[in-house]
Amino acid sequence: MTELAKRMKTAEPSIVRELYKVWTLPGMHSLGAGNPSLKTFPVKEMEEISKQIYEECSRDHSMVDAIFSYGVTEGDDPLRKELKKRYMEYYKNGNPKTDDLQIFTGAQQVIDLTAKCFLNSGDVVLTEEHSYSGAISAFWGYEGKVVGVKTDEEGMLPDALEEMLQKEEHVKLIYLIPTFQNPMGIVTTLDRRQAIYDLAVKYDVMILEDSPYFELRYSGEYVPSIKSLDKTGHVIFAGSLSKVLTPGVRLGFAIANKNVLAKLTVGKQCQDMNNPGYNQRIAARYIENYDLSAHIQDCCTLYRSKRDTMMNALEKELTGKATWTHPEGGFFVWLTLPSHISGDEFTRYLIDKKKLITVCGSAYRPDGSDVNAIRLNFSVPSEEEIQFCVHLIREALEEWVDKA
Amino acid sequence: MTELAKRMKTAEPSIVRELYKVWTLPGMHSLGAGNPSLKTFPVKEMEEISKQIYEECSRDHSMVDAIFSYGVTEGDDPLRKELKKRYMEYYKNGNPKTDDLQIFTGAQQVIDLTAKCFLNSGDVVLTEEHSYSGAISAFWGYEGKVVGVKTDEEGMLPDALEEMLQKEEHVKLIYLIPTFQNPMGIVTTLDRRQAIYDLAVKYDVMILEDSPYFELRYSGEYVPSIKSLDKTGHVIFAGSLSKVLTPGVRLGFAIANKNVLAKLTVGKQCQDMNNPGYNQRIAARYIENYDLSAHIQDCCTLYRSKRDTMMNALEKELTGKATWTHPEGGFFVWLTLPSHISGDEFTRYLIDKKKLITVCGSAYRPDGSDVNAIRLNFSVPSEEEIQFCVHLIREALEEWVDKA
Incomplete structure (x- = not known):
């Protein structure tokens, strides 16, 4: 191949975009999404x-x-x-x-x-x-x-x-x-x-x-x-x-x-x-x-409930084991793991052992360095799925501690 | 404004794209288009x-x-x-x-x-x-x-x-x-x-x-x-x-x-x-x-007739006054004017005096330099319009020669 421009030589597909290809595999659970719920589309x-x-x-x-x-x-x-x-x-x-x-x-x-x-x-x-x-x-x-x-x-x-x-x-x-x-x-x-x-x-x-x-x-x-x-x-x-x-x-x-x-x-x-x-x-x-503001309020009603479910699940399952942000809106929670846990390794473990997709914190780091955090999405999964997925994270965390 | 990147400092809107704003003015004729005929859209x-x-x-x-x-x-x-x-x-x-x-x-x-x-x-x-x-x-x-x-x-x-x-x-x-x-x-x-x-x-x-x-x-x-x-x-x-x-x-x-x-x-x-x-x-x-190939053949029937009309009009109006390419397809004819005529000035003259839009040859020159040529489009105008516009070019050319 003719030599690439300098800017593109090391360019790789974004981790998040590449996940779209993985999570259509059968049996996968996901808190990895970045998109709105299909249910909100008019x-x-x-x-x-x-x-x-x-x-x-x-x-x-x-x-x-x-x-x-x-x-x-x-x-x-x-x-x-x-x-x-x-x-x-x-x-x-x-x-x-x-x-x-x-x-x-x-x-x-x-x-x-x-x-x-x-x-x-x-x-x-x-x-x-x-x-x-x-x-x-x-x-x-x-x-x-x-x-x-x-x-x-x-x-x-x-x-x-x-x-x-x-x-x-x-x-x-x-x-x-x-x-x-x-x-x-x-x-x-x-x-x-x-x-x-x-x-x-x-x-x-x-x-x-x-x-x-x-x-x-x-x-x-x-x-x-x-x-x-x-x-x-x-x-x-x-x-x-x-x-x-x-x-x-x-x-x-x-x-x-x-x-x-x-x-x-x-x-x-x-x-x-x-x-x-x-x-x-x-x-x-x-x-x-139509009334876009009213539509957005309907979206908020749906997402508020999902957000609350995730907050409750995190509190129930992970209190004392991890910390997390408390979003007043949007789609995401940032979960900080104990400092000795690699976000990259934990994310891989969740996919391999729990069939659960989340996104490793390093995907959001300008220097790409590993960090003891993962991003969780609550806009797409159902409330039952949110509860189940947070439980999977708890299991993985406990296994991780046992492993260490 | 914060200093622009070097690549954008001298960047200006493309002449062709900017023409889209001019040719919706009332009474304008145009051989300036680059687009297909609306009539072909299924x-x-x-x-x-x-x-x-x-x-x-x-x-x-x-x-x-x-x-x-x-x-x-x-x-x-x-x-x-x-x-x-x-x-x-x-x-x-x-x-x-x-x-x-x-x-x-x-x-x-x-x-x-x-x-x-x-x-x-x-x-x-x-x-x-x-x-x-x-x-x-x-x-x-x-x-x-x-x-x-x-x-x-x-x-x-x-x-x-x-x-x-x-x-x-x-x-x-x-x-x-x-x-x-x-x-x-x-x-x-x-x-x-x-x-x-x-x-x-x-x-x-x-x-x-x-x-x-x-x-x-x-x-x-x-x-x-x-x-x-x-x-x-x-x-x-x-x-x-x-x-x-x-x-x-x-x-x-x-x-x-x-x-x-x-x-x-x-x-x-x-x-x-x-x-x-x-x-x-x-x-x-x-x-x-549907049958895309058949659709394209219908498009070709329409455009072939327009192309022929433009070729006939050019021959009738401009023989001995200019030369032009003889396209076997596509949308465009390249009209070369006598060597002493500036394509930029002639294009401006056509717009100002004849209300006719064409595109100056310099728009297609990597160095942007003036050239004694203009681009004519035949995919969009009707056959009557093509004949009329080519006649306007003849008029402008004759006036130009008189002017000189």
């Missing part, structure tokens, strides 16, 4: 909208054009309009004079293109201590150096962040999932958000606020986004319809300064030109004709 | 398939999963199976032992990811003398140096190619659209294909064969792909459903050595994870349940 409503759209195509050529031809890279107008109303006006993200909202292929594409726009080879991205593996891979893909910053249950520590901003040369980006973080399930407090934003301005570093879960809150109080604090254009807000509508539409969006969006647009032209018209129009019509 | 058939899919979702959870959840990055199995039958088995692209076919977001994403996988900053991509602007931009996006190689009506000249392979350091990629080239409308002869492939092997350089138009042949004889000559894994074949089904599904594919595909997959995970399930299943079912 399939009937989308079927209804789809019928309308095809019906309109039969009498309106401009609808055929919108659905089946190429479209503008910035996104389909009706969807942009609905998302602006919700995410810019209602949630107060972005300054309407200087900022705008554009459609991308999931928040994932916003991450990739932000990296493309800001990272020269060797430039540094600072992330929470454990962070989304798909983002870390994207930063590596542009030869970024990804460094985790000390993080506790209230988010990234501003002092630790400032230390890194002083120590590391060429820091260009702070990547954060401040609300219901993946993998830790934590929420960055408002004070921390403000402090982190102030540091970004002080050191002239961009913040990429990745927030696909923020509307899935099951308890506690709403915390405004970092983007809502942004007065200087330093924050790119990446949102997604994957968790509140369906991942299958592959629709996300960015709210950012117009000059930043112009550059992301150039990148998107090269990657995929535009999102499919059908998917954009289905999503727009859903928001126009 | 909307009724897709409506029928869509109904079936939603109906199946109501009784089969695995269908909900396939359509609305995340999917594997490599692509939905039913679509891969259909495309392999057609493009690997029937058209003999790729060795079934060493090669495979995977789904991407248009051929565009294959281009972007090929660049990502093979180009270090400053590495060279050799293209036909005039080439697809969206590919040139993608190569620039990884700081590639793009160099056009002398090309005539039979394709890129092998001698000129070898000269460049010797002269330029770090050539990593030869990018070709060998069949119904964009923008020139030409077909690379089989002898040239073999000679170019042999040079790629000799100098260990990858070939990216971008072939979205090859099935749209209106006259002349089928020429086997470069990929079908590939014995060494040096050729990546990028195909697309945009021109034979609809661009709106945003579906393309790559046929390449499995090791190359593994790297493209890592890149795709970072960019957009996977294509939307709905779009993939609609396309798969269309190929399963």
Whole structure:
């Protein structure tokens, strides 16, 4: 094979994405998912909208054009309009004079293109201590150096962040999932958000606020986004319809300064030109004709119960044996094992001996190093399955202690 | 704004993509399109398939999963199976032992990811003398140096190619659209294909064969792909459903050595994870349940007539005033103006004075330099419109000569 580019020589498929291939094997249990429950997808409503759209195509050529031809890279107008109303006006993200909202292929594409726009080879991205593996891979893909910053249950520590901003040369980006973080399930407090934003301005570093879960809150109080604090254009807000509508539409969006969006647009032209018209129009019509907020509340009711079941199961099975985060929303719990247990080995043991898939903590470490922690998902499994899987973890932990 | 990465500092939106915004203005005529005719889209058939899919979702959870959840990055199995039958088995692209076919977001994403996988900053991509602007931009996006190689009506000249392979350091990629080239409308002869492939092997350089138009042949004889000559894994074949089904599904594919595909997959995970399930299943079912070859023959009947109309109009209006290519398929004619006329200025004149959109030749030049040529599209306008637009070009040419 012709020599690969430096950036791709050591690139391997993400562990999490590769798990999709394993967990369809018969008899596997899983707390490894990262996706929403199929039960939340408004399939009937989308079927209804789809019928309308095809019906309109039969009498309106401009609808055929919108659905089946190429479209503008910035996104389909009706969807942009609905998302602006919700995410810019209602949630107060972005300054309407200087900022705008554009459609991308999931928040994932916003991450990739932000990296493309800001990272020269060797430039540094600072992330929470454990962070989304798909983002870390994207930063590596542009030869970024990804460094985790000390993080506790209230988010990234501003002092630790400032230390890194002083120590590391060429820091260009702070990547954060401040609300219901993946993998830790934590929420960055408002004070921390403000402090982190102030540091970004002080050191002239961009913040990429990745927030696909923020509307899935099951308890506690709403915390405004970092983007809502942004007065200087330093924050790119990446949102997604994957968790509140369906991942299958592959629709996300960015709210950012117009000059930043112009550059992301150039990148998107090269990657995929535009999102499919059908998917954009289905999503727009859903928001126009149905009540997305009410739908999200229904999702929250389902997930709240699952979250509670997992919290109760962990308390019942693992008190004194491990510690865990207490998420107020999102999909994930971060389980910290006794310090002598390798997360990598324990994850492998769970798969081999218990037929249980979880994700090893190292998958979320910018340096890929082993850590005594695993990520548990509660959005996908049934409550019975959650209880059973947590029991399997208890068994494995007890066997592990006996083994040692 | 925080300092941009070097690769993005001078990046501007593609001229062609930006035209989409201009030509919706009232009263504009256009030979500027790059897309297929709306009339070719099998909307009724897709409506029928869509109904079936939603109906199946109501009784089969695995269908909900396939359509609305995340999917594997490599692509939905039913679509891969259909495309392999057609493009690997029937058209003999790729060795079934060493090669495979995977789904991407248009051929565009294959281009972007090929660049990502093979180009270090400053590495060279050799293209036909005039080439697809969206590919040139993608190569620039990884700081590639793009160099056009002398090309005539039979394709890129092998001698000129070898000269460049010797002269330029770090050539990593030869990018070709060998069949119904964009923008020139030409077909690379089989002898040239073999000679170019042999040079790629000799100098260990990858070939990216971008072939979205090859099935749209209106006259002349089928020429086997470069990929079908590939014995060494040096050729990546990028195909697309945009021109034979609809661009709106945003579906393309790559046929390449499995090791190359593994790297493209890592890149795709970072960019957009996977294509939307709905779009993939609609396309798969269309190929399963309908006759794609017959559909393409219908498309060819429509386009052949438009091509003939454009050829006749050019002959009638511009004989002795300009020269043009005689495409046997695809969407484009390359019109060469008298050598003293600037393609950039003439294009601007056509828009301002004749309300006619064409694309200036410089949009397809790796060095962006002005050239006495413009690209004409015949797939979108009606035959009456084609005749009228060619007449407008004649008027503009005559006024230009008077002006001088």
